[in-house]
Amino acid sequence: MRIDFSEISETVLSKFKGGEKEMLARMYLDGENRILLGRLAPGASIGTHVHDTSCEIIYILRGTGKAMCDGSPETLAPGICHYCPKGHSHSLVNDGTEELMFFAAVPQQ
Numbered sequence: 001m002r003i004d005f006s007e008i009s010e011t012v013l014s015k016f017k018g019g020e021k022e023m024l025a026r027m028y029l030d031g032e033n034r035i036l037l038g039r040l041a042p043g044a045s046i047g048t049h050v051h052d053t054s055c056e057i058i059y060i061l062r063g064t065g066k067a068m069c070d071g072s073p074e075t076l077a078p079g080i081c082h083y084c085p086k087g088h089s090h091s092l093v094n095d096g097t098e099e100l101m102f103f104a105a106v107p108q109q
Helices: none
Strands: 011-014 022-029 033-040 045-050 056-062 065-069 072-076 081-084 089-093 100-107
Touching (some): 081 089
Antiparallel strands (some): 011 022, 022 033, 045 089, 056 081, 065 072
């Protein structure tokens, strides 16, 4: 199945999961998965949250940032994949000077 994110309206999520500023996302939802193309401006973040029922995979496309996975920092840059397993916590922060763009997949269970 082909998903063209340019054909999906962008949603603005303010202070997502308790983070700073806004996350902009183009999301495909089918009841089984959430697949999204997300953007964080410099200084924006997704707050710390736990994945109780599923995992999350985040692949960095552009910009730099940091994930905190169970309290441990991970430096992120284009080509790096961050994985948060089921039952663990994480956050995502754009600590760079340009927009952080990422692809993410979250199974819905």
